[in-house]
Amino acid sequence: MGSVPLISNHKRRYQNPAKAQTTSSFVPKSVSDFDENLDAHRSKIKEMMLHAWNNYKLYAWGKNELSPISKMSYDHGVFGKHNTGATIVDALDTLYLMNLTSEYDEGRNWIATQFSLDEVDENISVFETNIRFVGGFLSLYALTGDLLYKDKAKYVADKLLPAFNTPTGIPYTRVNFKTGVPDGGSSILSDFGTLSVEFNYLSYITNDSTYKTISDRITNFLNAKEKSNGLYPSWLDPQTGTWDSKVSTLGGLGDSFYEYLLKSWLQSGKTDGKSRQMFIDAIVAVMKYMIKINPDHLTYLTSLIGTIPDNRMEHLACFAGGLFALASNSNVNINLSQQYLNIAKELTRTCHTLYQLSDTGLGPEATYLEYSIMQGNGSWRYSSSVKYILRPETVESYFYMWRITHNPIYRDWAWEAVQALEKHCRTANGYSGIIDVYNRNSAQDNVQQSFFLAETLKYLYLLYSSDNILSLNEWVFNTEAHPLPILK
Numbered sequence: 001m002g003s004v005p006l007i008s009n010h011k012r013r014y015q016n017p018a019k020a021q022t023t024s025s026f027v028p029k030s031v032s033d034f035d036e037n038l039d040a041h042r043s044k045i046k047e048m049m050l051h052a053w054n055n056y057k058l059y060a061w062g063k064n065e066l067s068p069i070s071k072m073s074y075d076h077g078v079f080g081k082h083n084t085g086a087t088i089v090d091a092l093d094t095l096y097l098m099n100l101t102s103e104y105d106e107g108r109n110w111i112a113t114q115f116s117l118d119e120v121d122e123n124i125s126v127f128e129t130n131i132r133f134v135g136g137f138l139s140l141y142a143l144t145g146d147l148l149y150k151d152k153a154k155y156v157a158d159k160l161l162p163a164f165n166t167p168t169g170i171p172y173t174r175v176n177f178k179t180g181v182p183d184g185g186s187s188i189l190s191d192f193g194t195l196s197v198e199f200n201y202l203s204y205i206t207n208d209s210t211y212k213t214i215s216d217r218i219t220n221f222l223n224a225k226e227k228s229n230g231l232y233p234s235w236l237d238p239q240t241g242t243w244d245s246k247v248s249t250l251g252g253l254g255d256s257f258y259e260y261l262l263k264s265w266l267q268s269g270k271t272d273g274k275s276r277q278m279f280i281d282a283i284v285a286v287m288k289y290m291i292k293i294n295p296d297h298l299t300y301l302t303s304l305i306g307t308i309p310d311n312r313m314e315h316l317a318c319f320a321g322g323l324f325a326l327a328s329n330s331n332v333n334i335n336l337s338q339q340y341l342n343i344a345k346e347l348t349r350t351c352h353t354l355y356q357l358s359d360t361g362l363g364p365e366a367t368y369l370e371y372s373i374m375q376g377n378g379s380w381r382y383s384s385s386v387k388y389i390l391r392p393e394t395v396e397s398y399f400y401m402w403r404i405t406h407n408p409i410y411r412d413w414a415w416e417a418v419q420a421l422e423k424h425c426r427t428a429n430g431y432s433g434i435i436d437v438y439n440r441n442s443a444q445d446n447v448q449q450s451f452f453l454a455e456t457l458k459y460l461y462l463l464y465s466s467d468n469i470l471s472l473n474e475w476v477f478n479t480e481a482h483p484l485p486i487l488k
């Protein structure tokens with residue numbers, strides 16, 4: 001399979017990357033001021049991308065992530081201290097999308113000459129490696145047709161294979177790339193449920209069914225597994241195949257499992273009936289037990305212990321506005337399309353409200369929403385974790401809501417996020433998370449997460465781009481925002 005055009009129905013426009021390097025002081029106030037000039041918005045976001053990339057290059061090139069305040073590499077993230085260039089691999093399709101050609105070439109050259117996992121003598125997450133490295137390389141292959149990336153995607157996926165050697169086919173959570181020895185006790189739903197989109201495409205382009213067979217085995221296992229009230233618990237023993245918890249969530253332990261049921265069906269050209277039915281059934285349970293409305297009329301997603309809600313919603317669960325919007329748009333269950341869209345609108349509005357109610361314009365990591373967060377004396381401060389670590393989920397939902405409704409409010413909300421990022425997360429040497437969204441002078445956490453370049457900036461850029469660029473009719477985004485083609 002060759003490359004897939006980034007832009008459908010339109011002639012590709014190449015821009016001089018130098019033109020993108022506007023000064024950081026230029027931030028349009030609101031979209032409505034610039035209706036005629038979306039270029040200005042895209043240019044600003046490109047400039048943010050260059051600021052993140054250039055500082056990573058200067059202080060942490062080849063390492064995984066940047067500590068922008070210390071001006072050195074950040075070695076305590078999910079990929080540890082080895083020089084595996086997580087930021088390069090994660091960021092490269094965003095650079096390509098933005099036509100930042102010289103930066104793209106630098107990254108490609110590093111991958112061609114330096115990238116290796118052979119000496120990584122550490123237990124590394126199967127999930128994170130799949131979504132960022134396998135997904136990143138596959139996306140680059142799909143966009144460019146460059147065989148280098150197909151080889152690298154296969155090389156990385158093969159490093160993961162020992163993790164799947166269990167009686168159930170459910171993988172261990174981690175694997176040591178140097179020794180090939182897997183590691184981990186209970187496995188996490190969102191880890192082993194977030195492989196299909198990448199593994200299906202890898203089998204498709206390599207003509208090697210290994211990866212799809214592995215992924216299908218997991219889907220079949222989960223389909224056959226008993227579920228109490230239709231809910232999927234978060235932990236499972238990969239040796240015995242028994243559920244290890246009663247917690248169900250669309251937060252970090254469950255999120256992308258639900259996402260991949262829908263996206264597997266979409267990726268298959270709507271032929272994968274099993275994933276479709278599993279999605280429909282899972283969402284029935286989500287709608288029945290997890291969707292709540294608080295006294296401020298804010299719709300939220302609670303996690304559950306059994307069927308008991310804890311009324312806590314994570315920032316990670318803010319992706320669900322986009323998920324429901326995509327479900328509505330794709331007619332996965334035509335009878336519920338309108339209801340899905342209503343939920344999408346309301347969840348996205350809640351996540352925007354959480355951003356709006358903070359002192360920084362950025363949303364907290366997790367919030368209790370059972371009681372009013374708007375009334376009373378500061379009683380809106382119900383956050384159970386007040387940090388913001390450059391996560392994409394809220395702008396991801398703005399992106400899907402914009403594409404699907406064309407309501408300009410989502411562009412306005414996204415621009416509020418850009419302004420807040422510039423004010424609170426920009427440092428002289430890259431971007432950083434902050435430790436307290438309710439403190440306008442919050443300290444920064446000194447980490448530029450690779451997903452900021454892969455996801456947050458990509459969704460923001462796409463919000464001000466034509467719908468024909470990475471059209472939802474032709475692409476599915478993996479959970480790290482790496483686009484993969486729909487296979488027709």
Ligand code: DMJ
Nearest residue numbers: 256391392393451479480
């Ligand atoms: C990303 O790596 C992915 O979006 C993942 O699905 C969840 N966590 C981060 C971003 O917050």
